[in-house]
Amino acid sequence: MxxxxxxxxxxxxxxxxxTAGAWPRACAAFSARHGYRWRPEDTAALHGNGNWAAHVAAVCGGRATTAEVVDACTDIILDEHAAHPVxxxxxxxxxxxxxxxxxxxxxxxxxxxxxxxxxxxxxxxxxxxxxxxxxxxxxxxxxxxxxxxxxxxxxxxxxxxxxxxxxxxxxxxxxxxxxxxxxxxxxxxxxxxxxxxxxxxxxxxxxxxxxxxxxxxxxxxxxxxxxxxxxxxx
CATH class of the missing domain: 3.40.50.1000 (HAD superfamily/HAD-like)
Structure with a gap:
């Protein structure tokens, strides 16, 4: 056929x-730098969300741009990947x-x-x-x-x-x-x-x-x- x-x-x-846990960990670590405590609802909001960086920037109160979120969270997840490969x-x-x-x-x-x-x-x-x-x-x-x-x-x-x-x-x-x-x-x-x-x-x-x-x-x-x-x- x-x-x-x-x-x-x-x-x-x-x-x-x-990577179900890796991206939330990276985003939680970044948002903690800006005084935000990551919640389960935030993890759920990341799933399949193409605008994930905008969500993280928003919970950080606008103190970081989406570009800064992408760069910093990528650094964090790549450091984790180097120690514990995806x-x-x-x-x-x-x-x-x-x-x-x-x-x-x-x-x-x-x-x-x-x-x-x-x-x-x-x-x-x-x-x-x-x-x-x-x-x-x-x-x-x-x-x-x-x-x-x-x-x-x-x-x-x-x-x-x-x-x-x-x-x-x-x-x-x-x-x-x-x-x-x-x-x-x-x-x-x-x-x-x-x-x-x-x-x-x-x-x-x-x-x-x-x-x-x-x-x-x-x-x-x-x-x-x-x-x-x-x-x-x-």
């Missing part, structure tokens, strides 16, 4: 690598390898380029990526479609020829708004909000569980996959 999709665009944080999520590298069998792979993330390239280099993924879209590369972050549109353009394919792999509601909205079908792997098995749950073409609880779904999405006609997915949910 002829493949429908010819490229896969991955989110990075909490999709390929485990690890891929179980099955994530196998998922990338499976995607490569169907065409180019790319990354679209809100994280800063310094961090992204360091992590991709550590995982030996940099040279395998046809495009790496970072927070600095777009005017509007997720959930706007810009990161995924830029990734598809950089690869040289229309969005309809791409598949996105995402963990967050904002990322899912971004890919869907760009006209890209989505394989969702919600972080820690979280339940997607009602307004988001209908957007992914398929959903898995982990990268390991997502492996056969990715292959199916790349080799099945959309109408057949939709029928199968609906039948499985009954």
């Amino acid at each position: 002829t493949g429908v999709h010819t490229a896969t665009v991955f989110d990075l944080d909490d999709t390929l690598v485990d 690890r891929p999520l179980p099955g994530a590298l196998d998922l990338v390898a499976a995607a490569e069998r169907h065409g180019p792979v790319a990354v679209a993330t809100a994280s800063p380029r310094r961090f992204v390239l360091t992590v991709l280099d550590a995982l030996r993924l940099t040279t395998r990526m046809s495009a790496v879209i970072c927070g600095e590369d777009v005017g509007r972050a997720k959930p706007a479609p810009d990161p995924y549109l830029r990734a598809a353009a950089r690869i040289g394919l229309p969005p309809s020829a791409c598949l996105a792999v995402e963990d967050s509601p904002a990322g899912i909205r971004s890919a869907a708004a760009a006209g890209i079908r989505v394989l969702a792997i919600p972080r820690h098995g979280m339940r997607l909000p009602a307004g988001i749950a209908h957007l992914p073409a398929a959903q898995a609880r982990s990268a390991v569980e997502a492996l056969p779904l990715l292959t199916r999405l790349h080799t099945s006609r959309p109408e057949l996959l939709a029928h199968r997915t609906t039948a499985q949910g009954r």
